[in-house]
Amino acid sequence: MTNEDAFEDVVDLLADEYAQSILRATSVEGMSADELSSHCEMSPPTVYRRLESLRAADLVEERQRVDPDGHHAKEYYASLSDVHIGLEGGEFECDIERRESDVADHFTELFENL
Numbered sequence: 001m002t003n004e005d006a007f008e009d010v011v012d013l014l015a016d017e018y019a020q021s022i023l024r025a026t027s028v029e030g031m032s033a034d035e036l037s038s039h040c041e042m043s044p045p046t047v048y049r050r051l052e053s054l055r056a057a058d059l060v061e062e063r064q065r066v067d068p069d070g071h072h073a074k075e076y077y078a079s080l081s082d083v084h085i086g087l088e089g090g091e092f093e094c095d096i097e098r099r100e101s102d103v104a105d106h107f108t109e110l111f112e113n114l
Helices: 003-015 017-028 033-039 044-056 103-112
Strands: 060-065 073-078 080-088 091-098
Touching (some): 003 080, 017 060, 033 044, 044 060
């Protein structure tokens, strides 16, 4: 994939109202696909398609939610922090800043949910 293809993919995703809704929701708190479907008022297949595209572009991250009753679910968090778009020498440049993923916080969350 060229830099131009990556730029177009990110721009297309950020222009998509469903992807925007998922990013807004998961920037506040982690949510499962079912929770996103309800919260964002979209069908589960639409949620899964957008999540796959957002994960491929590294704009959301997936974590395992451990429930005390033994039912585990994937939970999604926005990893996107900032997007900077520039134009240099006839070429667009896209710089994406992502949130820091703190491993210690992941372990804390895991143990708190046991």
